[in-house]
Amino acid sequence: MSAEPVFVAVYTVLLLAVVGVLEFQRRQPTSAWDARVFTGYRRAVPDAPRPADPADWPHSEVGRFHVVLSLFISAIALVLVAAELVRHHRPLESAALVAAASPHALVAYRYLRHLRPHRGPHGQDARRQDQQPQEGP
Amino acid sequence: MGTSDATAQDTTGGRRARMIGRGWVQAAVLVTAVGFLVLGLLAVRTYQAEPPIPDRVVTSTGRTLFTGDDVREGQRAFLRNGLMEYGSIFGHGAYLGPDFTADYLHRSAESVNKQYGDDTSSSSDAHTRTVEDFRTNRYDERTGTLVWSPAQGEAFEQLTGHYADLLGRPEGKQGLRPNAITDPADIHDLTAYFGWSAWAAAAERPGKSYSYTNNWPSESLVENEPTGHTVLWSVLSLIFLLVGAGGLFAAFGRWNFLGWHGSDQRTLRFHAPGAVRLTPAQRTTGWFFFVMAALFLVQTLLGSATQHYRADLGSFFGIPLDEWLPYNLTRTWHTQLAIFWVVTSFLAIGIFLAPLISRGWEPAKQALLSRLLLGALTVVVVGSLLGEMAGMRGWLGGLWSWFGNQGWEYLDLGRVWQVLLVAGMAVWALILFRGLRRRLATESVANMPWLFFLAALALPAFYAVGLLATPNSTYTTADFWRFIVVHLWVEDFLELFTTVTVAYLFVLLGVVRERVALAVIYLDIVLYSAGGVIGTMHHLYFSGEPAEHLALGATFSALEVVPLLFLTVEAWSFLQLGARRHSPSSTPFPHRWAVMFLAAVGFWNFLGAGVFGFLINLPIVSYYEIGTGLTANHAHAAMMGVYGMLAVGFAVFALRYLIPEHRWSDRWPRLSFWSLNLGLAWMSFATLLPGGALQLYKVLDAGYADARSLGYLRGPTNTFLEWIRLPGDVVFIVGGVLPLLWMTWLGIRHRTTAARLPDAPEQELLFTEVVPADVEGHAAEADDDGVPAGQEER
Numbered sequence A: 001m002s003a004e005p006v007f008v009a010v011y012t013v014l015l016l017a018v019v020g021v022l023e024f025q026r027r028q029p030t031s032a033w034d035a036r037v038f039t040g041y042r043r044a045v046p047d048a049p050r051p052a053d054p055a056d057w058p059h060s061e062v063g064r065f066h067v068v069l070s071l072f073i074s075a076i077a078l079v080l081v082a083a084e085l086v087r088h089h090r091p092l093e094s095a096a097l098v099a100a101a102s103p104h105a106l107v108a109y110r111y112l113r114h115l116r117p118h119r120g121p122h123g124q125d126a127r128r129q130d131q132q133p134q135e136g137p
Numbered sequence B: 001m002g003t004s005d006a007t008a009q010d011t012t013g014g015r016r017a018r019m020i021g022r023g024w025v026q027a028a029v030l031v032t033a034v035g036f037l038v039l040g041l042l043a044v045r046t047y048q049a050e051p052p053i054p055d056r057v058v059t060s061t062g063r064t065l066f067t068g069d070d071v072r073e074g075q076r077a078f079l080r081n082g083l084m085e086y087g088s089i090f091g092h093g094a095y096l097g098p099d100f101t102a103d104y105l106h107r108s109a110e111s112v113n114k115q116y117g118d119d120t121s122s123s124s125d126a127h128t129r130t131v132e133d134f135r136t137n138r139y140d141e142r143t144g145t146l147v148w149s150p151a152q153g154e155a156f157e158q159l160t161g162h163y164a165d166l167l168g169r170p171e172g173k174q175g176l177r178p179n180a181i182t183d184p185a186d187i188h189d190l191t192a193y194f195g196w197s198a199w200a201a202a203a204e205r206p207g208k209s210y211s212y213t214n215n216w217p218s219e220s221l222v223e224n225e226p227t228g229h230t231v232l233w234s235v236l237s238l239i240f241l242l243v244g245a246g247g248l249f250a251a252f253g254r255w256n257f258l259g260w261h262g263s264d265q266r267t268l269r270f271h272a273p274g275a276v277r278l279t280p281a282q283r284t285t286g287w288f289f290f291v292m293a294a295l296f297l298v299q300t301l302l303g304s305a306t307q308h309y310r311a312d313l314g315s316f317f318g319i320p321l322d323e324w325l326p327y328n329l330t331r332t333w334h335t336q337l338a339i340f341w342v343v344t345s346f347l348a349i350g351i352f353l354a355p356l357i358s359r360g361w362e363p364a365k366q367a368l369l370s371r372l373l374l375g376a377l378t379v380v381v382v383g384s385l386l387g388e389m390a391g392m393r394g395w396l397g398g399l400w401s402w403f404g405n406q407g408w409e410y411l412d413l414g415r416v417w418q419v420l421l422v423a424g425m426a427v428w429a430l431i432l433f434r435g436l437r438r439r440l441a442t443e444s445v446a447n448m449p450w451l452f453f454l455a456a457l458a459l460p461a462f463y464a465v466g467l468l469a470t471p472n473s474t475y476t477t478a479d480f481w482r483f484i485v486v487h488l489w490v491e492d493f494l495e496l497f498t499t500v501t502v503a504y505l506f507v508l509l510g511v512v513r514e515r516v517a518l519a520v521i522y523l524d525i526v527l528y529s530a531g532g533v534i535g536t537m538h539h540l541y542f543s544g545e546p547a548e549h550l551a552l553g554a555t556f557s558a559l560e561v562v563p564l565l566f567l568t569v570e571a572w573s574f575l576q577l578g579a580r581r582h583s584p585s586s587t588p589f590p591h592r593w594a595v596m597f598l599a600a601v602g603f604w605n606f607l608g609a610g611v612f613g614f615l616i617n618l619p620i621v622s623y624y625e626i627g628t629g630l631t632a633n634h635a636h637a638a639m640m641g642v643y644g645m646l647a648v649g650f651a652v653f654a655l656r657y658l659i660p661e662h663r664w665s666d667r668w669p670r671l672s673f674w675s676l677n678l679g680l681a682w683m684s685f686a687t688l689l690p691g692g693a694l695q696l697y698k699v700l701d702a703g704y705a706d707a708r709s710l711g712y713l714r715g716p717t718n719t720f721l722e723w724i725r726l727p728g729d730v731v732f733i734v735g736g737v738l739p740l741l742w743m744t745w746l747g748i749r750h751r752t753t754a755a756r757l758p759d760a761p762e763q764e765l766l767f768t769e770v771v772p773a774d775v776e777g778h779a780a781e782a783d784d785d786g787v788p789a790g791q792e793e794r
């Protein structure tokens, strides 16, 4: 087994970790009231405003940004592995590469499904609203 | 740091009083002043402790190898021929060609070892003698003479032949144009320059057990290894980072930093873009943004040509590209344009914002001045780029450094162009001053209009520092001043201008209260200055500076990560305020995509500047890593990710007003947004990160010189990784840059004709505040933070 497929396989696993971090980031609250800068504020004001609804723009975009980015990272992993399989495909090498890539395929599939409903009415709505003819002040 | 002592309504001497607590201003001034004081001391130490250039280098048998003038002339030849955009010295420069310091050191040590019996095992006699030759500092300060061993002299002769072959090859194929440097005198001087830098890299400083470059590069033949300082300050800087982050974390919990006492209950009506009348100067920014997008396109195309050389040095799909556009020229243009197009956008947004800040007031001839500025800027950009080509080809004779290329990476442009660029930015600051002067006269210097103007003023001021680096400066001092521009100007003052501008945009849109924005700006100044000013030294660990630069640079630049940890939420905090769920605007928010680009800035600030930057920041990592693909990874993700996205975001913001409503479509910014972000992510994760990691491994495995050699870069694995980024680059250029160019074209083609009349009443241009009826009674007593608690709409 030559060094290159080993490296690609290891790097592919590393990209899986990147996807994991992005997933973690996606789940972080984006509401300003939850931000660390405002810790003191929250203590000072017991009657803090309600946190933002994650469905509200722009918070709604955070999820999509991270999902699309993760999807792209998985795509990079799959392209890397596919190209590497063309270059090195002895049985052991192929097995290692396919093993490293398969979680990415799974992740990509799940994210693709996740994206579809989000692309639906909500996103459309926002756009249409933006394009409405508007009257002046 | 309470803010309760300031009230917005107070005025002193006709000026609106400071809107923020005095503590903030004092802290900002103090932190910045201390930073610059230390920086000044480090500048002095640079001149005291840089590696000396001997008057002459002779062998112990009395033969003169080269003189100090040869070394200085060699540096000029190095810069004149654009070799710093091909390879590097002390790790700084371009990454296709060799690091000439490490390359010379390795090759000459190999030669000396061979002459002594060709045995590289660490216990052998040949090895001991080689190490002795290179590490013993036989420079006599009194006579100005440096003595080399006859074997080192012999190596010098051999390497003169080697560099003659590498740099003057008739067929090229190494990244330079064919027959690039053929003059034997030039080759001799260049070899002398490389030889001098290699000497400084291995010879021990007087009284110290490490070399002038803190033992960089890693080279086993001369026992160059990381110094104790390198290891120690790596560990200490990590501890500093943890303490700094922890301290700030505790502080955030203790104080109500932003001084809010209640939530904001204004109801806004955003003015529809079609209803906003632009001033004549604002309308000229359409051309600025078009020029910006055009420069951006050229920059990315040159980037792909540059990248092509890394993937395939031999040919460009059969076209003899290297004849006219060799690697060192495309890379020069690529790095210069990266600065130019971003700055163009910054200048434009400044001109666009000034009338908004002045509530629609604009002095006469402002548009004319702006047009002249753009014209002059275009002349400087085109002139400097062509000059670089002419300079490298030797067409300018003795004027090469004036009109051609001074050659220091990022400050490549000729001196005349450099002065003109500084002057242009100064004129821009003047234009802003004209536009703002009425407003400035009525404001405390600590308030936003002044901060905006001062931040703008810092742009020409700190770019001008680059004038201190000339082709005649010694390498170490030139590098010091160069990084005042590359680090302090870009990473700190552009960052400051960015923060002020973005904050002001939100204030002008009415979604953020002025005092909140001010608090964020001051927090930003304090945090970025605390780490960033002295942190400039993190670029100078190994460029001939003494160990204190390494120690302070490592420690303070680690602190630079702290604001990135905390302030990336700032973008989102603004957005939260912008979302105003419970006080909805009756008209939609018009800047969805501009805000998306700003959010992308936050993301890349964290990933590109924070993560990828810190990855290579520790001295011990930098020692092996400097000049490898991981530096390029950080550079691209941070420069494009932060400043590139920001420049595009500014353009999208202004274009929303420049393009008439019925011509505007969200399709173009959406396509551009996703393509730029994903293309950049692809560039980073498909090629730069894995390629850089592999190259770093190679440094550890086979030494620095080997990992930076053309042989390694042309190896199958690296070539494979270089090619794999092609799809991402296509997405970036076709899907990202072209739609942007199209949008900016629409901004000129259909530029809104409705201009604001000069005598129109002053007003907030972008929104109208609607005070709800039940709050109206309290509005007068409410301070600027918003209405008292209890009035919140639930």
Ligand SMILES: [Fe+2]
Pocket (backbone or CB within 6 Å): B486, B487, B491, B535, B536, B538, B539
């Ligand atoms: Fe830096």
